[in-house]
Amino acid sequence: MEIISLQYPIADAAAVKHSKPKTLAIGHFDGVHRGHQNVIAQAVASARANGLQGAVMTFHPHPKEVLGRSGQYQVSLTPLEDKVERFRKLGVEVVYIVQFDLEFAGVTPAEFVDFVLRPLQVKRAVVGFDFTFGARGAGKPETLWALGEPDIGVEIVEPFIQDGDKVSSTRIREALIGGRPEEAASLLGEPYEVRGVVVRGEGRGRKLGYPTANIQQESGFFIPRQGVYAIMAEVEGKRIPGVLNIGVKPTFHDNLPEPVMEAHLFDFNADIYGETVSIQFIAFLRTEKKFGSIDELIAQIHADGDQARALLSAYNKK
Known part of the structure; x- marks a missing residue:
């Protein structure tokens, strides 16, 4: 698995010059829980079915840390190196780690598609139902669908439901805070x-x-x-x-x-x-x-x- 660090703007990055057509799962993927695994698995399966590279794009540090909202965000469930290792186990071929800084925070949804996804030769993007992107989270999955036409297809993955509710990083934190590690393990897929x-x-x-x-x-x-x-x-x-x-x-x-x-x-x-x-x-x-x-x-x-x-x-x- 290849690990590539990027900083916006990426036009001159070596990763752009040597990029191959790919299916890309996009998200922060904190915890790489069952819901995240479902998104990434669909991206890998889509890539294999279409003869593309299976890739993941994640962001570091967490946007809320950069935007001064750390009070709304606690420490990651999974540090970056552990997260990358879980991507490898899911069959991902390339991981893009995008440095989330104030410049990148100001990128519009259209700029993200035109100056990040297209230069990396993304042919299909796979995102969760609640995915947001671009300045102030203005972009939604439907936005990505519209901006990607006609050359970038978009797959929107529905929530992964377990015990009547969607699996989420927040739910896992609540289980750990509540002294319920068995529940956290069930949501993560491992202890x-x-x-x-x-x-x-x-x-x-x-x-x-x-x-x-x-x-x-x-x-x-x-x-x-x-x-x-x-x-x-x-x-x-x-x-x-x-x-x-x-x-x-x-x-x-x-x-x-x-x-x-x-x-x-x-x-x-x-x-x-x-x-x-x-x-x-x-x-x-x-x-x-x-x-x-x-x-x-x-x-x-x-x-x-x-x-x-x-x-x-x-x-x-x-």
């Missing part, structure tokens, strides 16, 4: 995942008999609700079940400024300081609480471990 580096913590877990990996999460990941989870971790090429807490450790701290992420990996004692760990959220066990004694805390940790082992055993047999 929600974050990634981080193992750093040294306070060393308290080992003293309690439950050593933990303190994970400093990479930027760009949406962090689910604080609390205790059953997880699957991937480290050093191995998948390991475990239990994870996101929180402020109220039994030991009164005012920890930021929540921390600590994972206890079952039957695993290797030194992984400095290693990158991927965490998949499988099930929410409970909210974080302050315990009256260390013995109460240890008893609860033991119960959490037993519950997580049972849940993960059943999950891994699916």
Whole structure:
């Protein structure tokens, strides 16, 4: 798969000079959830049926970050590099990453079609039913259809409905905020995942008999609700079940400024300081609480471990 970064205007970009006729799925595709997968799959299928390249165009950073609306937009569900990897798994041949800046934000719908899509030899564009483009989101799928005639065909993909409602990034965030990782996984098509580096913590877990990996999460990941989870971790090429807490450790701290992420990996004692760990959220066990004694805390940790082992055993047999 070829990855091409573009900045508007693209007239002199090498990508234009070497471009081949293509079908292009266009969108931000935050999370690459089942609805996005449906759009991209239709683009890939259309490309193959018509002897064209199957391509995706996405935008970075998110338009709301550039336009000063970050209060309306939380961290992406999927950082750019992870999003691109999911495109690859869907059979995409070329990914265009368009830098979204103030100049590009001012491009009209007609300019987008004439000076972006046509130079890239887009013969078919595939977009979701709620796709918008151009300055102030003035362009809609029907606008693209009209502007594309006669040389660019447009396929408009209807919403992907699951459990009576459309699949959306907003719905996935709400599930994660609500402590419903199973629902998020169903909408995404796979468990929600974050990634981080193992750093040294306070060393308290080992003293309690439950050593933990303190994970400093990479930027760009949406962090689910604080609390205790059953997880699957991937480290050093191995998948390991475990239990994870996101929180402020109220039994030991009164005012920890930021929540921390600590994972206890079952039957695993290797030194992984400095290693990158991927965490998949499988099930929410409970909210974080302050315990009256260390013995109460240890008893609860033991119960959490037993519950997580049972849940993960059943999950891994699916």
